[in-house]
Amino acid sequence: MLDIKLLRTDPDAVKAAIARRGDDTSGIDRAVELDASVRAVGTERDDIRSRVNALSKEVGALHRDGKGDEASALQDESKALGEREKSLAAEADELQAALRQQLLHIANMPAPDAPDGLTEDDNIVVRVEGHDPDGYAEHQKVPHWEVGEQLGILDVDRAVKMSGSMFAMYRGAGAHLLSALINYGLDRNRDAFEQIRPPTVVKTDTMIGTGHLPKFSDDAYHLERDDLWAIPTAEVPLTSMVAGEVLDESELPMRLMAHTSCYRREAGSAGRDTRGLLRVHEFDKVELYAFCTPDQAQAMHMEILERAENAIRDLGLAHRVLDLACGDISGAGARTYDIEVFAPGADRWLEVSSVSWCTDYQARRANIRYRPEGEKGTQFVHSLNGSGLAVPRVWAGIVETYRQPDGSVKIPEALRPYMGGVTEIPVPA
RNA sequence: GGAGGGAUGGCAGAGCGGACGAUUGCACUGGUCUUGAAAACCAGCGGGCCUUCACGGGUCCCGGGGGUUCGAAUCCCCCUCCCUCCGCCA
Incomplete structure (x- = not known):
């Protein structure tokens, strides 16, 4: 499959290359859109994970110090974040799979010096x-x-x-x-x-x-x-x-x-x-x-x-x-x-x-x-x-x-x- | 097909709910020492994704997938592969 980074930075060049095969190029636009969503959702998910990880660390420290009350407050907060993380993660996975599927259907780009022509x-x-x-x-x-x-x-x-x-x-x-x-x-x-x-x-x-x-x-x-x-x-x-x-x-x-x-x-x-x-x-x-x-x-x-x-x-x-x-x-x-x-x-x-x-x-x-x-x-x-x-x-x-x-x-x-x-x-x- | 055991970084091998992306050894890389080499010592030593001009930061990965939990390499379920025994069979 093609490098998603290339599609991201220069979609027109990729489309031009794929068009030389006579293939439909709309899949490339779809891939680029999916990629943007994957990253947006992924970043948000990572952000929440980061907070959950930090909270969990604190909880562990508090428990060791015998401060159970403070810990359970943090636990509730962490649990709430966890719900959100879960749905974002599911969304990110879906988008990721859809992107891969999209990429798997796009053919390779012909070499620049490959002869023109469709048949x-x-x-x-x-x-x-x-x-x-x-x-x-x-x-x-x-x-x-x-x-x-x-x-x-x-x-x-x-x-x-x-x-x-x-x-x-x-x-x-x-x-x-x-x-x-x-x-x-x-x-x-x-x-x-x-x-x-x-x-x-x-x-x-x-x-x-x-x-x-x-x-x-x-x-x-x-x-x-x-x-x-x-x-x-x-x-x-x-x-x-x-x-x-x-x-x-x-x-x-x-x-x-x-x-x-x-x-x-x-x-x-x-x-x-x-x-x-x-x-x-x-x-x-x-x-x-x-x-x-x-x-x-x-x-x-x-x-x-x-x-x-x-x-x-x-x-x-x-x-x-x-x-x-x-x-x-x-x-x-x-x-x-x-x-x-x-x-x-x-x-x-x-x-x-x-x-x-x-x-x-x-x-x-x-x-x-x-x-x-x-x-x-x-x-x-x-x-x-x-x-x-x-x-x-x-x-x-x-x-x-x-x-x-x-x-x-x-x-x-x-x-x-x-x-x-x-x-x-x-x-x- | 049946019964048991296992899968952790390049390899070996710990860890068995919280400071673990992971102790340690070997291998590898750089340095010190040496005329040179070896040894010794010091340091480094995985990959993916996101972010950053850069320094860096975040996140994921302990065979794969799901679950429990505030938190999983560690507990539970499913799958795959490997090993041992039994059965069958070129």
């Missing part, structure tokens, strides 16, 4: 690599769900039988390719990122920390009986891992990575992208994540983007990098780069990574701070995340790009060590 059409293409629209042969123009069926490596029908539409099942070499991609994604970042295997079912507070709740509850799977949520991305548990903690500056930057299943209800996209692996409710992803100081954030953003892009490049996939327009950046992000792979069979760009710099927005929600060396006090960390490798869409890109004239699929060089030296997935006899 994905306004995203800026930073670079395109390896893509020649006319350079694909006919045998590459077969969508992966058909290739998958022909080769017996993707069984959507049976997955749908078990779990409903938008679920997928990989078989044989297809499942092997999947695990190879996961291990490939982890191994190439092992030099700097600590691998974490977090829980994938988490509490409500954990989901609030990243900004996935309270606003986007329709997008997540909820296990009602135990009030737990299936994570939509490893970003959720990785952020909350150190929630409420004060980190040492020497621990920063803290680089983490995790492979998890990710669960998304895709509430707003029923009936869209339902073919194959374009959009599924459950998928595997290797996530790259970092906590750092504000000074380190810019370089860390570039580092994660570079690692994510290198992973795609080394697989030999045509791809492009987009600098997202303000309106297309997700709620917690201030600046986001997307990486899209071109899938010649599906004949479209598939988003395979989204690398976001969340400034201190998530750190505020989850209360994650660090102690700057040589300074007193604490500061909020910056958090960054990016998909190191979103498996199904990369899988799709590979199967389509590497399809041979005879229908088999060649395995990219970089993945062969992860597939026991297998060089191709053959057409079944």
